[in-house]
Amino acid sequence: MEPLSxxxxxVEEAKQxxxxxxxxxxxxxxxxxxxxxxxxxxxxxxxxxxxxxMLPPEVRPLALCRAYPRIGNQLAALxxxxxxxxxxLGDLLIxxxxxxxxxxxxxxLELSRLQEHLLRMMQQ
Numbered sequence: 001m002e003p004l005s006x007x008x009x010x011v012e013e014a015k016q017x018x019x020x021x022x023x024x025x026x027x028x029x030x031x032x033x034x035x036x037x038x039x040x041x042x043x044x045x046x047x048x049x050x051x052x053x054m055l056p057p058e059v060r061p062l063a064l065c066r067a068y069p070r071i072g073n074q075l076a077a078l079x080x081x082x083x084x085x086x087x088x089l090g091d092l093l094i095x096x097x098x099x100x101x102x103x104x105x106x107x108x109l110e111l112s113r114l115q116e117h118l119l120r121m122m123q124q
Contacts, residue, residue: 042069042070043069044065044069044072044073045069045073045076047073047076047077048065048069048072048073048075048076050076051075051076051079052065052072052076055114055117056117058113059110059113059114059116059117060110061075061107061110061111061113061114062110063104063106063107063110064103064107064110064111067104067107068103068107071092074088075088075089075114082118082121082122083122085118086115086118086119086122089111089114089115089118090115092111093108093111093112093115
């Protein structure tokens with residue numbers, strides 16, 4: 001059985017919901033909170049290319065690295081720490097902030113395959 005998800009609300013918000021009034025939520029502007037993109041984040045690093053070459057061909061996130069080199073570089077940087085890499089992949093795959101656009105299907109599939117591969121390697 002899966003756990004129930006919930007969020008903390010005030011008594012006033014709960015009363016509005018019970019009365020059929022949906023309270024407006026402030027959605028933060030995440031784009032304004034992003035770090036400025038550095039030149040290194042706009043292209044895949046040599047370290048990331050070496051990391052990609054070491055992966056089995058069927059789990060290499062090539063589309064991800066082409067479309068999102070910053071993320072590919074971060075994956076390579078975390079590759080020495082499987083637990084941190086797995087946590088980062090989980091954050092990429094699961095929207096914890098709400099309202100995110102998500103990745104295109106091919107990129108999402110690559111991330112899932114990479115996560116599965118990593119979990120198999122951690123179990124050995």
